[in-house]
Amino acid sequence: MKQARNRLLGLARVGSLLLALALVISVTGCPPKEKPSPTATPTPPVTKAKPAPKGEPIEIGAIFSVTGDIGAPLGDPEKKTVELLVEQVNNNGGVLGRPLSVTVKDDKSDSTEARLAAVDLDENKKVVAIIGPSLTPTTMPVKDYCQQKQLPLVSCAAGKVITSPVASYVFAVPQTNTLAADRIFDYVVSQKINKVALIYLDNDFGKDGRDNINAIAKQRGVTLVASESFGAKDTDMTAQLTRIKAKSPQAVLCWATGPGPAIVTANAKTLGINVPIFQSHGVANLKFIEGARDAANGVMLPAGRLIVYQQIPDTDPQKKVLSDFASAYKAKYGADPNTFAGHASDAFWLVVNAIEKAGSTDRVKVRDAIEATKDFVGTAGIFNYSPTDHNGLTKDAFVWVKIVDGKWKLEQ
Amino acid sequence: MTLADQLLQYLITGFSVGIVYGLVGLGITIVFNATGIINFAQGEFVMLGGMAAAALAANGAPLWLAVILAVAATTLVALAMERLTIYQLRGASVITLIIATIGASLVLQGGAKLLWGPDAVTFPPFSGDTPIRIGGGGIAPQRLWVMGLATLSVVAVQLFFRFTLTGKAIRACAINRRAARLSGISADRMVRLSFAVSAALAALGGTVLTPVTLMQYAQGTHYTLTGFLASVLGGLGNGLGAVLGGVTIGMIESFSSGFISSGYSKAIALVVALIVLWWRPQGLLGRRQLQ
Numbered sequence: 001m002k003q004a005r006n007r008l009l010g011l012a013r014v015g016s017l018l019l020a021l022a023l024v025i026s027v028t029g030c031p032p033k034e035k036p037s038p039t040a041t042p043t044p045p046v047t048k049a050k051p052a053p054k055g056e057p058i059e060i061g062a063i064f065s066v067t068g069d070i071g072a073p074l075g076d077p078e079k080k081t082v083e084l085l086v087e088q089v090n091n092n093g094g095v096l097g098r099p100l101s102v103t104v105k106d107d108k109s110d111s112t113e114a115r116l117a118a119v120d121l122d123e124n125k126k127v128v129a130i131i132g133p134s135l136t137p138t139t140m141p142v143k144d145y146c147q148q149k150q151l152p153l154v155s156c157a158a159g160k161v162i163t164s165p166v167a168s169y170v171f172a173v174p175q176t177n178t179l180a181a182d183r184i185f186d187y188v189v190s191q192k193i194n195k196v197a198l199i200y201l202d203n204d205f206g207k208d209g210r211d212n213i214n215a216i217a218k219q220r221g222v223t224l225v226a227s228e229s230f231g232a233k234d235t236d237m238t239a240q241l242t243r244i245k246a247k248s249p250q251a252v253l254c255w256a257t258g259p260g261p262a263i264v265t266a267n268a269k270t271l272g273i274n275v276p277i278f279q280s281h282g283v284a285n286l287k288f289i290e291g292a293r294d295a296a297n298g299v300m301l302p303a304g305r306l307i308v309y310q311q312i313p314d315t316d317p318q319k320k321v322l323s324d325f326a327s328a329y330k331a332k333y334g335a336d337p338n339t340f341a342g343h344a345s346d347a348f349w350l351v352v353n354a355i356e357k358a359g360s361t362d363r364v365k366v367r368d369a370i371e372a373t374k375d376f377v378g379t380a381g382i383f384n385y386s387p388t389d390h391n392g393l394t395k396d397a398f399v400w401v402k403i404v405d406g407k408w409k410l411e412q
Numbered sequence: 413m414t415l416a417d418q419l420l421q422y423l424i425t426g427f428s429v430g431i432v433y434g435l436v437g438l439g440i441t442i443v444f445n446a447t448g449i450i451n452f453a454q455g456e457f458v459m460l461g462g463m464a465a466a467a468l469a470a471n472g473a474p475l476w477l478a479v480i481l482a483v484a485a486t487t488l489v490a491l492a493m494e495r496l497t498i499y500q501l502r503g504a505s506v507i508t509l510i511i512a513t514i515g516a517s518l519v520l521q522g523g524a525k526l527l528w529g530p531d532a533v534t535f536p537p538f539s540g541d542t543p544i545r546i547g548g549g550g551i552a553p554q555r556l557w558v559m560g561l562a563t564l565s566v567v568a569v570q571l572f573f574r575f576t577l578t579g580k581a582i583r584a585c586a587i588n589r590r591a592a593r594l595s596g597i598s599a600d601r602m603v604r605l606s607f608a609v610s611a612a613l614a615a616l617g618g619t620v621l622t623p624v625t626l627m628q629y630a631q632g633t634h635y636t637l638t639g640f641l642a643s644v645l646g647g648l649g650n651g652l653g654a655v656l657g658g659v660t661i662g663m664i665e666s667f668s669s670g671f672i673s674s675g676y677s678k679a680i681a682l683v684v685a686l687i688v689l690w691w692r693p694q695g696l697l698g699r700r701q702l703q
Contacts, residue, residue, distance in 0.1 A: 069532070073531050202675060230674055234674070236425055239422065243670070245549070246418075272549065272550050287531050293534070293536065
C-alpha cells in the first residue's frame with residue numbers, strides 16, 4: 001500500500017516538475033519582441049500566370065552551415081533564402097518547364113561534413129550544380145571535389161582562395177576579401193592613416209583576410225604595427241587588444257565572422273581603444289550590433305547594398321532586386337534578410353538562370369553558361385563573369401557603411 | 413600601457429573567467445561527492461543560465477528578474493535531468509552514468525539551439541557598459557559582478573555544507589552512503605539537492621558572464637571540460653580545491669594569453685595542470701590516497 005502511494009507521489013513529483021519546466025520553456029522560448037523598423041510596404045512583383053511545372057524535377061544541391069557556432073548565422077538565413085526562392089520559381093513555371101528541387105545539406109560548419117555532403121549530393125542526388133558552402137574553410141574541400149568531378153559549384157564564401165587561382169568549375173558570389181580590404185584601405189589612405197593594427201579569426205576566412213591585408217598595406221605604404229589572432233571559441237580578446245593598444249595604432253582592423261568581432265569591439269571599448277575600428281563585410285549582420293551593443297557605434301565597414309537597401313537611391317540599378325528580395329524574405333520570415341541571405345539568392349539565380357540559358361541540365365553546358373554571365377544584377381553587386389574572373393565583382397559592389405545609433409548608415 | 417597595467421588587466425580577466433570555471437568545478441565536485449559520478453552536462457547549465465536570461469531580458473523582463481528566473485529554470489532542468497537519467501539508471505555502473513550525462517549534455521545543447529537559434533546572445537550588463545579605467549586599460553564593470561557574485565556563492569555553499577544540517581547530510585552521503593541511509597538520511601533526496609545546488613551555481617556563473625562573453629548553444633562544452641579539469645586539479649572531492657583549481661586555470665590562461673600567445677593559452681593551462689598533477693596526483697588540496 002505504502003509502495004503504491006510512494007510511487008504515485010513520485011509520479012506526481014516528476015509530473016509537476018515537467019509541468020514547471022514546460023511553463024518555463026514556453027516563456028523563455030518566446031521569440032524576442034521584434035524591434036519596430038520603419039519600412040514602406042513595397043508592392044509585390046507582378047508575375048504573369050505561367051503553366052504549372054511538370055515532369056522530372058531538376059535537382060540542385062545546397063550545402064550550408066545551418067548549425068555550428070561560426071557558420072549558423074550565415075547558413076541559417078541562406079537555407080531560408082533557398083527555400084523561399086524554390087517556392088517562388090515553382091510558382092512561376094519552374095525551370096525549363098520542370099519543377100525545381102533543391103536539397104539543402106547542413107555541414108555543421110565542419111569541412112569534413114561539407115565534403116561528405118558534396119559526395120552525397122553528387123552520387124545520390126546527381127545534382128546539376130551545388131550552391132554554397134557558407135564558409136571559406138568548408139568550401140575548400142568541396143571546391144577540390146567539385147573540380148575533380150566536373151560539377152559546377154557556386155560558393156557563398158568570401159575567401160579569395162576560392163576563385164584564385166581559377167578552377168573552371170568553381171565560382172563564388174560574395175565580394176572577396178581582396179575587394180573588401182581594397183575598399184577599407186581606400187578609406188584608410190584618404191584619412192591619412194599610416195599605422196594600422198590587425199586582429200583576425202584564426203581560420204581560412206581570417207587568414208585569407210590577413211594575407212590580402214598584408215599585400216594591400218604594403219602596396220599602399222601603410223604599416224601593420226600588430227597582427228593578432230583569436231580562436232573561434234574564444235570569449236575574451238582583451239589580451240590581444242592590450243598588446244595592440246601598446247603599439248599605438250591609428251586604426252584597428254578586425255577580420256572575422258561569428259560572435260568574435262562583437263566581443264573584439266566590446267573589449268576594445270572597455271580597454272579604452274579610441275581609434276576607428278574597421279570590420280570586414282563578414283559582420284554585415286544585425287547580430288553583430290546586438291552583440292557589441294553600445295560599442296558598435298562608430299564602427300565602419302565595406303558592405304553590400306542589401307543591409308542598407310532602404311537608403312539606396314531608386315536610381316541605383318540594384319535597387320529593384322534588393323527591395324523585391326527583402327520584401328519577399330520579410331513577408332515569409334518576418335525579418336530583413338542579411339548579407340548572407342543575399343549571397344544565397346545571388347548563387348541561386350546564377351545557377352537557375354544558367355540552366356535556363358543553356359536550355360539543359362548538362363553540367364558542362366551549365367558551367368559554360370555561368371561563366372558567360374554578364375550584367376547579372378544581384379544583391380551583392382552586378383556580376384560579370386569570364387574565364388579569368390569567377391567572382392564577377394568589382395570594388396563598386398561595396399558601399400561604405402558606419403554604425404550609428406545601433407543601425408547601419410550609408411556613408412557615401 | 414605599462415607592465416603593471418598589463419599585469420592588472422590579465423589578473424582581473426583571469427580571475428573573472430577562472431571563478432566561473434571554479435563554480436562549474438565546485439558543482440561537479442558536489443555531484444561527485446553525492447553520487448560518485450562526474451556530471452559532464454555541468455557546463456550546459458552555465459550555457460542554459462546565460463541563454464535563458466538573455467531570452468527573458470529580450471522579452472522585456474527586468475534584469476534582476478531575468479537572472480533569478482534563469483537560475484531557477486536551469487535548476488529545474490537539472491532536476492528533470494536527474495530524474496530522467498541518473499535516477500532511471502540508479503543500478504548501473506559509474507561509467508554508464510557518466511555516459512548518460514554526456515548524452516544529456518548533447519540533448520541540452522540541441523534543445524538550446526532549437527529553442528533560441530544558433531546565434532550568440534547577450535543582454536545588457538547589470539551596471540552599464542561604461543568601462544572602469546584602470547591604469548592604461550579598463551575593465552567592464554560586469555566583470556566585478558562576476559567576481560563578486562561568484563565569490564559570494566562559493567562562500568555561501570561552503571557555509572551551507574559546514575554549518576547546516578542538510579549540508580552535513582549531503583556530506584554524510586558522500587562519506588558513506590549506507591551509513592547515512594541507516595541514520596535516516598534520504599540519499600535520494602540528497603542527490604537531487606546536490607544536482608540542484610550545482611546547477612544553480614553554474615547557471616549563476618553563466619548569467620553573470622554572458623553580458624561580457626556572449627553565450628551560444630555550443631559554449632557549454634568548454635566550461636564542462638575546464639570545470640572538470642579544475643576539480644581534478646584541486647583534488648577531486650574537495651569543493652574549495654575545485655574553485656582554487658578553476659581560478660588557477662583561469663589565471664594561467666589569461667597570463668599566457670597575454671605574454672605568450674592567445675592561441676596556445678588553453679593548451680598551456682592544460683600542460684601546467686598536468687605537470688601539477690604529475691607532481692602531486694591528489695591535486696592541490698586533495699589528501700594523499702593510500703595505495
